[in-house]
Amino acid sequence: MNDKILATLEFNKIKGQLTPYLASAAGQREVQSLTPATDLTTINHWLAETEDGADVLRLEGGIPLPSLADVTPQLKRLKVQASLNGTELAQIGQVLRASMAVQNFFDQLAEKKVQLRTITNSVGRLVTIPNITKRLLVAIDPDGRVTDEASSKLHGLRQLITQTEGEIRQALERYTRGKAAKHLSEPIITIRDDRYVIPVIAKYRNQFGGIVHDQSASGQTLYIEPASAMELNNRLRSAQIEERQEVRRVLAELSKLITPYRQEIGDNEKILGHLDFINAKAKLAAATKASLPIVNDQGEVYLRQARHPLIDPQQVVANDIILGKDYQAIVITGPNTGGKTITLKTLGTIQLMAQAGLFITANENSKVAVFDNIFADIGDEQSLEQNLSTFSGHMENVKQILESMTTKSLVLLDELGAGTDPKEGAALAMAILDQIGTIGAEVVVTTHYPELKVYGYDREQTINASMEFDQETLKPTYRLLLGIPGQSNGIAIARRLGLDRAVIQMAESLVEDDSQELNAMIGDLVEQRKEVREKNEALTKTLADSEAKNAELTQKLDRFNEQRDKLYEDARKKANHEVSQAKRKADQIIHHLRQLEMQQGRSVKEHELIDAQGALNALHQNPRLKHNSVLQRAKAKHDLHVGDAVLVKSYGQQGELMSKRGHHKWEVQLGILKLEIDEADLEKISKKQLQKQKDKAPKRMRVRTVQTRKTGARLDLRGHRYEQAQSELSDFIDHALLNNLPSVTIIHGKGTGALRKMTQEYLRSNRRVKSFSYASPSNGGDGATIVYFE
Structure with a gap:
């Protein structure tokens, strides 16, 4: 791609949108060097990587990468056998640790059967050095400090230093806390020249002896190392020197240890940077609601509801842009401020994004082409230094474009032919478009010239377009209308602004009748297009609603x-049971008949007895019952309506349906309790049965039920969110009442008091709660509440 198009379409700003999502210096370098590709295979590979990154982001929240510094200078120093400092070694250790973490992360994805396209190839090239990585992480803190565990000698020296410092402080505290403290300017212990000293008032110097290491600016205070601390300070100084030497030895040893792996570490840094870059592309796509484009090398562009990525999503207007299949040229006409230039930039910018491997700000299944170059002449090209007029600047650009473009190029021309005589400008614009068409490049051009409307209508593979204006307010809607040329609204706008009627009439008389008729025709087309679009939007919404309802009905x-099926099975079992009982009774009758025949000589033919028994046996029900009365009664039990009397099977209680909650739940009144019950747990009964239960129940009914779940005497709400805790409390109290528990304990904790306040407000509102109080101090105090039921 030529540098001019990247600057014109502000591609650097697009790359800048990736920066907040990057964690590594190598990732930053990759973004800075990013340019659109012109090879279909490369583009598809880049997009597949972005798609992998989007899948990982959706499933796991992204690739876990820490902040990684640039280790290239460190690796160059290792090449010349230099020793690295602690910070540099810590940065290399971070790269090695990140390599192991990323490899483990993708191994876990593989265990979860997550299928990725190309990203695992990059991960497979990571080289892990577990032993050296562990050695670095143990010896060097993330901030670059050499740890005590770096060597046993260093550990011992630091222990000696700590012990000696303690002894020195203990020796000097005799001066800061004893009688000698009055001779100090301050009763403190401080350090001068790496030695512990005390601040002595100058006139009492001789009472302390020792060595003077410093004095205050006024000379009134001397920083003295007393003789009693000199030996200890000497020991400390010696240990500190040995410690520094040991630290240097450890750093040199670690540097030597990683020197043979310079190439692997450098490669790992680049691979991690590439993964960071993929991660950033996926996060940007999620933030901008971008989608994966379909790429082709036939020059077809179909952007569905394309949006310019640098315009506020709350303000940008989306447009469909179609080019390359039925036509190779689009001529967008119409007045200024309608959005023509932004449409050009949107097409060009989205093409650059796709060819750079980025998701595009358009709806899914949008198509982009692979162009070998994109050329644009957009904006004011006037140059004072070169003494070029605006027209000359545009023509110089167009000249270069015509010389450089190919059949695989995309050309974007804004206000072609502007800046000169309108007739000459229009003629020149048409000639330029003919030349572009001859070469075979795809082109989108904007213009004011009405002559180009006819050109767009007459030329093959060329289509007119315009930016929609509201016919009532004459304000732009920024919607692209393909197939409709732009309408001239100058006189209409002047009339709306209140220009003198005589002036308006004079202007209209000077405009040719053909132009007025063309404007009227275009206005009518715009209105029809707007009406069709609004109907299409309404139909789309209706279709979406229908699909949602269809999904709900399917469910x-x-x-x-x-x-x-369950009712069929239940009815079949019940019917078979009844038939089995009838069969046994029939067998008894037949047996009785035989006994009678034997005893009394009554004549009952054997085949009649067998036929009767066979007919009774045939009453055994088929699993697919259609007109069985038992089945019909079973189905009737589950035809539920508000006000029906029902049996809650899991509780063994009878109640009344109050209202429907959701698709398959009902609010049921059980005595004084209202519970939300799944309809599968409900069975319709007659209201007489319910009334009998009410008549038998005392005025203050105690619900007796079969326990359906183990209800503990304690509910722990600590750590729960407010709404979750409220729901669990209500459910717990209901089940405690149904299980006839005399009291329960609610553990809400102390904390901010929000859960405690919510608990007590709920208990006050529940009529079945007799009283409640805080637990004893040994059982939680005011962090728990004991509840007693009536």
């Missing part, structure tokens, strides 16, 4: 089929 049908 209900599946549930109905499940319930129906």
Whole structure:
């Protein structure tokens, strides 16, 4: 791609959008060097990497990468056998640790059967050096400090230093806390020249002896190392020197240890930077709601609801842009401020993004082409230094474009032919478009010239387009209208602004009738297009609603089929049981008949007895019952409506349906309790049965039920969110009442008091709660509440 198009379309700003999502210096370098490719295979590979990154982001929150510094200078120093300092070694250790962590992360993805396209090839090239990595991480802190565990000698020296410093402080505290403290300017212990000293008032110097290491600016305070601390300071100084020498030895040893792996470490840094770059592309795509484009090398572009990526998403207007299949040239006409230039930039910028391996700001299944170059003449090209007029500057650009473009190029021309006589400008614009068409490049051009409207209508593979204006307000809507030329609204705008009527009439008389008729025709086309678009949007919304309702009905049908099959099975079992009982009774009757025949000589033919028994046996039900009364009664039990009396099977209690909650749940009144119950747990009963239960129940009914779940006497709400805790408390109290528990304990903790306040407000509102109080101090105090039921 030529540098001019990258600057014109602000590709650096697109790359800048990736920066906040990068964690490594290598990733930053890769973004800085990013330019669009012109090879289909390369582009598809880059997009596949971005798609992998998007999948990892969706499934795992992204690739886990820490902040990684640039280790290239360190590796160059290792090449000349130099020793690295602690910070440099820590940065290399971070690269090695990140390499192991990333490899483990992708191994876990493989265990989860996550299928990726290309990114695993990069991960497979990472080289891990576990022993050296562990040695570095143990010996060097992330901030570059050499740890005590770097060597046993260093550990011992630092222990000696700590011990000696303690002894020195203990020796000097006799001066800061004893009688000698009054001779100090301050009762403190400080350090001068790496030796511990005390600040002595100058006139008492002789009472301390020792060595003077420094004095205050006024000369009134001397920093003296007393004689009693000199030997200890000497020992400390010696240990500190040995410690520094040992630190240098450790750093040299570690540097020598990693020197043979310079190439592997450098390669790992580049691979991690590339993964960081992929991660950033995926995160940018998620943030901008960008989608994966379909790439082709046939020159076809179909951007569905394309949006310029640098315009505020709340303000940008999306447009469909189609080019390359049915036509190779688009001529966008119409007045200024309508959005023509932004449309050109949107097409060009999205093409650059796709060819750079980025997801595009357009709807899914959008198509982009692979162009060998994109050329643009957009904006004011006037140059004072070169003494070029605006027209001359544009023509110089167009000249270079015509000389450089190929059949695989995309050309974007803004206000072609502007800046000169309108008739000459229009003629020149048409000639330029003919030349571009002859070469075979694809072109989108914007212009004011009405002559180009006719050109767009007459030329093959060329289509007119315009930016929509609201016919009532005459303000732009920034929507692209393909197939409709731009309308001249100058006189209409002047009339709306209140220009003198005589002036308006004079202007209209000077405009040719053909032009007025053309404007009227275009206005009518715009209105029809707007009406079609609005109807299409309404139909799209209706279709979406229908699909949602269809999905809901499908779900209900599946549930109905499940319930129906269960009812069939239950009815079949019940019917078979009844038939089995009838069969046994029939066998008894037949046996009795035989006994009668034997005893009394009554004549009952054997075949009649066998036929009767066979007919009774045939009453055994088929699994697919259609008109069985038992099945019909079973189905009737599950035809639920508000006000029906029902049996809650899991509780063994009878209640009344109050309202439907969601698709398959009902609010049921059980005595004074209202519970949300799944309809699969409900069975319709007659209201007489419910009334009998009410008549038998005392005025203050205690619910007796079969326990359906183990309800503990404690509920722990600590660590729960407010809404979750409120729901769990309500559910717990309901089940405690149904299980006839006399009291329960609610553990809400102390904390901010929000859970405690919510708990007590709920208990006050529940009529079945007799009283409540805080637990004893040994059982949680005011962090728990004991609840007693009536």
